[in-house]
């Protein structure tokens with residue numbers, strides 16, 4: 001399968017946003033956008049990672065197509081038990097949440113998700129049957145030092161021993177250069193494509209599965225078409241622009257149509 005045959009994924013990461021009323025408004029606006037111009041599931045998968053508080057509201061809404069509810073995090077502890085504040089993979093699954101973000105740079109940098117923690121979360125999510133959007137990316141310093149490719153490929157190799165061959169079907173990789181997150185500086189389509197090509201080649205050494213590769217970092221309606229036309233970019237993980245239903249819809253349409 002050529003990389004472009006992979007159905008794209010466009011996923012919004014709402015991070016620690018927004019307040020309840022805005023969630024309800026967003027759902028209603030996105031519903032209207034989908035009803036007026038449906039992007040079908042064959043053209044583009046859609047997901048939203050709201051706060052844990054809003055997962056159920058999103059999940060309960062009947063859109064005219066799948067809009068997958070994605071958890072922003074999962075516990076490294078499995079099952080149920082005395083782990084205050086934690087949400088296990090089994091509990092997510094029990095609430096029909098089938099997707100989770102793991103490895104986001106904000107969690108790695110601000111919340112001490114080191115590689116041991118990430119591997120434990122990954123193991124737990126995969127065993128519970130949850131699909132993982134695994135995030136990788138380099139800092140500006142690493143890029144300027146010419147280490148971007150090595151760092152990113154190492155982040156993927158780090159998890160190789162945790163993912164069984166058939167479990168690669170439960171993995172999407174999101175390349176999110178840290179210097180492009182929330183800064184308005186998107187990687188150029190050429191730079192993003194070049195890194196995605198390397199990631200794809202690296203993944204080929206580990207699995208025969210075709211892994212969707214999402215780009216994240218200041219994706220907006222204005223740059224979505226250029227990113228969507230890159231052969232190895234199979235979607236986007238969208239932060240700020242996903243908080244506006246119309247912007248998110250336009251990004252999804254760009255990927256669905258290219």
Ligand code: 13P
Pocket residue numbers: 013104176180181182183184216217218219237238239240241
């Ligand atoms: P922005 O789109 O706001 O740069 O955020 C990207 C991101 O971190 C998505 O996970």
